[in-house]
Amino acid sequence: MEDNIVAVSSALGIGAISIIRLSGKEVISIVNSIFKGKDLNKVKSHTINYGYIIDEKKEIVDEVLVSIMKAPKTYTKEDVVEINCHGGIATTNKILEIILTKDIRLAEPGEFTKRAFLNGRIDLTESEAVMDLLESKTEKARKLALNSLQGKTFNMIEGFRYKIKDLLSRIEVNIDYPEYYDIEIVTIDKIKEEVSKMMEELQNIIKESKNTRIIKEGIDTLIIGKPNVGKSSILNRLLDEEKAIVTDIPGTTRDIIEGQVTLNGISLNIIDTAGIRKTKDQVEKIGVEKSLYLIDKADLVIVVLNGNDKLTREDQEILEKTKNKTTIVVINKNDIEEKIEKEKLKNYTLVSTNTNSDAGIKELKEKIIELFNLEQIETKDHYYLTNVRQISKAKEAYQKLIEVEEGIKNNLPIDMVEIDLKNCFDLLGEIIGKTYSDEIIDHLFENFCVGK
Ligand SMILES: Nc1nc2c(ncn2[C@@H]2O[C@H](COP(=O)(O)OP(=O)(O)OP(=O)(O)O)[C@@H](O)[C@H]2O)c(=O)[nH]1
Ligand SMILES: [Mg+2]
Numbered sequence: 001m002e003d004n005i006v007a008v009s010s011a012l013g014i015g016a017i018s019i020i021r022l023s024g025k026e027v028i029s030i031v032n033s034i035f036k037g038k039d040l041n042k043v044k045s046h047t048i049n050y051g052y053i054i055d056e057k058k059e060i061v062d063e064v065l066v067s068i069m070k071a072p073k074t075y076t077k078e079d080v081v082e083i084n085c086h087g088g089i090a091t092t093n094k095i096l097e098i099i100l101t102k103d104i105r106l107a108e109p110g111e112f113t114k115r116a117f118l119n120g121r122i123d124l125t126e127s128e129a130v131m132d133l134l135e136s137k138t139e140k141a142r143k144l145a146l147n148s149l150q151g152k153t154f155n156m157i158e159g160f161r162y163k164i165k166d167l168l169s170r171i172e173v174n175i176d177y178p179e180y181y182d183i184e185i186v187t188i189d190k191i192k193e194e195v196s197k198m199m200e201e202l203q204n205i206i207k208e209s210k211n212t213r214i215i216k217e218g219i220d221t222l223i224i225g226k227p228n229v230g231k232s233s234i235l236n237r238l239l240d241e242e243k244a245i246v247t248d249i250p251g252t253t254r255d256i257i258e259g260q261v262t263l264n265g266i267s268l269n270i271i272d273t274a275g276i277r278k279t280k281d282q283v284e285k286i287g288v289e290k291s292l293y294l295i296d297k298a299d300l301v302i303v304v305l306n307g308n309d310k311l312t313r314e315d316q317e318i319l320e321k322t323k324n325k326t327t328i329v330v331i332n333k334n335d336i337e338e339k340i341e342k343e344k345l346k347n348y349t350l351v352s353t354n355t356n357s358d359a360g361i362k363e364l365k366e367k368i369i370e371l372f373n374l375e376q377i378e379t380k381d382h383y384y385l386t387n388v389r390q391i392s393k394a395k396e397a398y399q400k401l402i403e404v405e406e407g408i409k410n411n412l413p414i415d416m417v418e419i420d421l422k423n424c425f426d427l428l429g430e431i432i433g434k435t436y437s438d439e440i441i442d443h444l445f446e447n448f449c450v451g452k
Pocket of ligand 2 (some may be wrong): 031202231244245252253272273275
């Protein structure tokens with residue numbers, strides 16, 4: 001039997017109300033023993049009860065509302081009590097202290113949600129969605145988490161697993177009872193056809209899931225280029241605030257400067273960097289190294305060039321370094337004479353700007369919207385895989401389907417092919433927590449906040 005746990009579920013700080021949540025077999029009688037009001041052991045489930053919390057000397061500590069929720073229709077599927085007390089650290093801590101003198105311990109981070117999972121109320125994707133919901137910064141991210149919390153990711157994966165299970169059972173019947181006339185004969189061609197459809201579907205899920213990372217975390221955008229081309233000016237115009245220092249001295253920006261704007265409901269996380277050049281200045285040198293290192297991590301690289309200059313070898317080198325990334329080349333300073341050889345840049349997505357007047361900034365944002373399909377992301381209802389763990393499991397599962405396909409091609413015995421199909425089924429099960437190890441589960445919930 002699980003022990004009793006307690007935690008403050010609201011943020012600790014000054015607020016009108018704090019919520020202390022308890023879960024476990026004896027939590028109702030525990031709270032009843034420090035409560036002055038109705039006998040909580042006798043009240044109906046899902047009721048809110050007015051009264052006072054009293055200390056060991058029977059002195060009133062606070063005036064409270066106590067919600068009684070009896071198992072199994074609760075967050076954890078155990079008896080749950082929530083005490084709404086007055087906000088403020090002193091009151092909340094005092095009540096918590098009194099509760100902890102009873103047969104109860106402080107909950108670990110995420111332990112309420114972990115119990116909800118272990119007691120079978122929610123699956124792993126839904127547990128992860130709880131955390132996403134708490135962390136969501138934009139409306140789009142909130143909706144994504146909510147969809148997942150409502151079981152849409154779970155249903156999608158379960159639906160897919162059902163298809164595999166169905167195929168597996170039909171293969172089994174064919175192997176075990178070949179003498180039955182009325183069973184459907186599962187030919188190799190039929191398996192091949194069904195597996196190829198599954199591959200298409202799974203690949204689509206993986207592809208669509210890439211957008212969910214962008215919805216949750218935004219597009220990491222790096223502004224890069226030679227010194228003095230106007231990188232910081234571009235950052236300031238995108239943010240519409242004078243965040244970075246702009247001067248005509250090359251090497252003004254030495255460390256990275258970060259800013260954030262929302263584009264079509266998606267967060268654009270912009271980093272302005274130190275201009276890239278060979279330098280003996282130790283501080284600037286570190287900044288340059290950092291700029292180059294960040295290219296790898298970025299979803300989008302904006303290479304800024306000075307339109308008033310001819311392309312230099314340094315510019316070419318920077319373009320070369322970003323060649324495997326989604327890149328937009330900004331030709332800045334278009335208010336002064338154009339000297340840059342545009343014909344050398346015809347393979348790039350180009351935008352011409354001038355930061356004195358905002359010219360081209362709107363076009364730059366439109367290009368980003370276009371490159372990342374943000375209009376489509378904005379209108380679509382997303383409930384695909386929502387984190388790296390889920391996506392990597394789906395990729396492993398896809399790999400198994402490739403092995404099934406190859407097995408068929410190489411005329412492997414059907415029971416060998418079946419093993420890969422079963423592995424695929426199990427890997428998809430790991431996404432929703434149907435097959436799980438304690439270690440993974442512990443690790444997963446450690447990242448939660450206390451009280452959730
Ligand atoms: N004429 C003109 N000047 C610009 C434009 N954008 C920036 N500048 C000027 O170019 C100089 C450098 O601008 P910054 O934005 O500091 O350039 P940077 O690329 O961040 O430079 P570093 O931080 O040194 O790498 C400043 O004097 C700006 O006023 C533009 O569109 N037109
Ligand atoms: Mg700068």
